[in-house]
Every structure is written in structure tokens, then in C-alpha cells.
Amino acid sequence: MKRLLVVEDDPDIRELLRYNLTREGFEVLQANNGAEGLKMATSEAVDLIILDLMLPQLSGIEVCKKLRELPNTKSVPVIMLTAKGEETDIVFGLGVGADDYMVKPFSVKELVARVYTRLRTIKAEEREEADVIRQGAVEVDRARFQVKVDGGQIPMTLAEFRLFNALISRPGIVLSRDRLLDAVTGGDGVLIDRNIDVHVRSIRKKLGESRDLIQTVRGLGYKFKEL
Incomplete structure (x- = not known):
């Protein structure tokens, strides 16, 4: 079973994601602020992180930068959630290491599809170079x-x-x-x-x-x- 970490300070969105991802067969860990999310990401073996951009204590940008600096999390895929649709925010998120992004309000079905896409991509990246x-x-x-x-x-x-x-x-x-x-x-x-x-x-x-x-x-x- 794949383990996902949802870092989101809005309890309604966090529960929405937990419910739908659990229905898809994933184990879902949750954090409600950036500091807690970073701690869980570094102490738990997670396969993918869904990370809000605007978080208390540590922003999603700061969390993502730290994740990419640590050997045990630098390759974990990150999908960033943002309430801001401005290109500069999205570009900045991708620039610090996020693998994908979604702008709120988002389609849960599309988010789930992107989670599967990222996990398939990781599986593909693990194949031998001769493939x-x-x-x-x-x-x-x-x-x-x-x-x-x-x-x-x-x-x-x-x-x-x-x-x-x-x-x-x-x-x-x-x-x-x-x-x-x-x-x-x-x-x-x-x-x-x-x-x-x-x-x-x-x-x-x-x-x-x-x-x-x-x-x-x-x-x-x-x-x-x-x-």
C-alpha cells in the first residue's frame, strides 16, 4: 500500500483529501502546518506528498526546499496546492522542486489522477537505463x-x-x-x-x-x- 502525506491547514480540504485517497486504497498521513509536515516527511517513509503553498509556521515553499535538500526526501514527489493562480507562484513552486501543482478550487478526481501519474512516473524512473x-x-x-x-x-x-x-x-x-x-x-x-x-x-x-x-x-x- 502506498503511503501519502497531506500537508494542509484547512481541515475541510484535509478531510476531503483523506477520505477520497483512502477510498483509492492509499494510506494517508496528515499534517496541519509546515513544521509538522516536514517532521512527518522526514520521519515517515512516504511515497508522495500533497503540499499546500500557504501554511502556518513554514510555508509550502520552505518545506519543499528543505525536502529537496535532505537525502531521504529529495526524490519524493510533491504535488503543490495553491489558492493563487498567478504564474509567478506556480513557477516558484516548480522551481524549488515541486513536481506538479493544482490551483484551488480543484477537482478531486483530477488530483487523484495526478497522484497515480506521479507514482507511475516514479516506477518508470526506477527502471534500468537500458529499458x-x-x-x-x-x-x-x-x-x-x-x-x-x-x-x-x-x-x-x-x-x-x-x-x-x-x-x-x-x-x-x-x-x-x-x-x-x-x-x-x-x-x-x-x-x-x-x-x-x-x-x-x-x-x-x-x-x-x-x-x-x-x-x-x-x-x-x-x-x-x-x-
Whole structure:
């Protein structure tokens, strides 16, 4: 059974999430402020955290930053909830390490769907690098650094391959330009064209009729269409 942590100071929203997530078969832990949420996240083995942005004691931003600094929580997926629909708040949340976001009021069904998506993504990320990823007509062989569309191989630069691999490995998840830049550089210090938008345009052109699988999320970044 997957264990989720809900960090939300509104008792009605917290209970709504607990009820619906429990019905889906998840074990749900709860915290009503940022400090308590951070303590539970670091002391309990949780598979995913639903984190409100505006929290007493420690804000959701502060909690998320601390989670990403700690070895036992840096890889735990975080879905951030915010009552603010402004792009700057959402971008900031994604920038400090949140994996996804939802603006209040939100659809519980959509939130549950995103929880499943994140957990599937984590499962995919745990696979060996030699695995072949298939999404629709597109196939990525990470061991051979090959991308195929409808069975035909298409050429990609190393930067394009790394960027495309990051997107297709996380279908439905918005990746900010900063996160994509980290994926492109690979942490090896290689000097490459850092204009993510240029790389995306090039990849779309090479994908041909499958170009729409890479979706632009205005002001935030890009995501691979969930099939």
C-alpha cells in the first residue's frame, strides 16, 4: 500500500483529501502546518506528498526546499496546492522542486489522477537505463541513445535526446525550463546550446506528425502528452 502525506491547514480540504485517497486504497498521513509536515516527511517513509503553498509556521515553499535538500526526501514527489493562480507562484513552486501543482478550487478526481501519474512516473524512473520507453508511435532506447517514430529512427543530438528522454519519462508532468536544462547538461559540464525552446522546436520538427506529443505549458515549461 502506498503511503501519502497531506500537508494542509484547512481541515475541510484535509478531510476531503483523506477520505477520497483512502477510498483509492492509499494510506494517508496528515499534517496541519509546515513544521509538522516536514517532521512527518522526514520521519515517515512516504511515497508522495500533497503540499499546500500557504501554511502556518513554514510555508509550502520552505518545506519543499528543505525536502529537496535532505537525502531521504529529495526524490519524493510533491504535488503543490495553491489558492493563487498567478504564474509567478506556480513557477516558484516548480522551481524549488515541486513536481506538479493544482490551483484551488480543484477537482478531486483530477488530483487523484495526478497522484497515480506521479507514482507511475516514479516506477518508470526506477527502471534500468537500458529499458525501452514506448509512448504511442514513439520509442526511446536509452541504452542506444535512439529515438524511433513508427519504427523509423530519427536523428537527435545528445542535448535533444536528453531533453526528450526527460519529457517522455514523465508523461503528463510539467517540467520547468530549469529542470530540463539540468536534464540536458547531464551534470557533466559539457558546453551546449542552453536555449531549451530551440531544442524543443528542433525535436518537434523531427517528430513530424507526432510533434504535438510535446506540449507547451505557458509560463511554466513543457510536458509530454499523457496517452
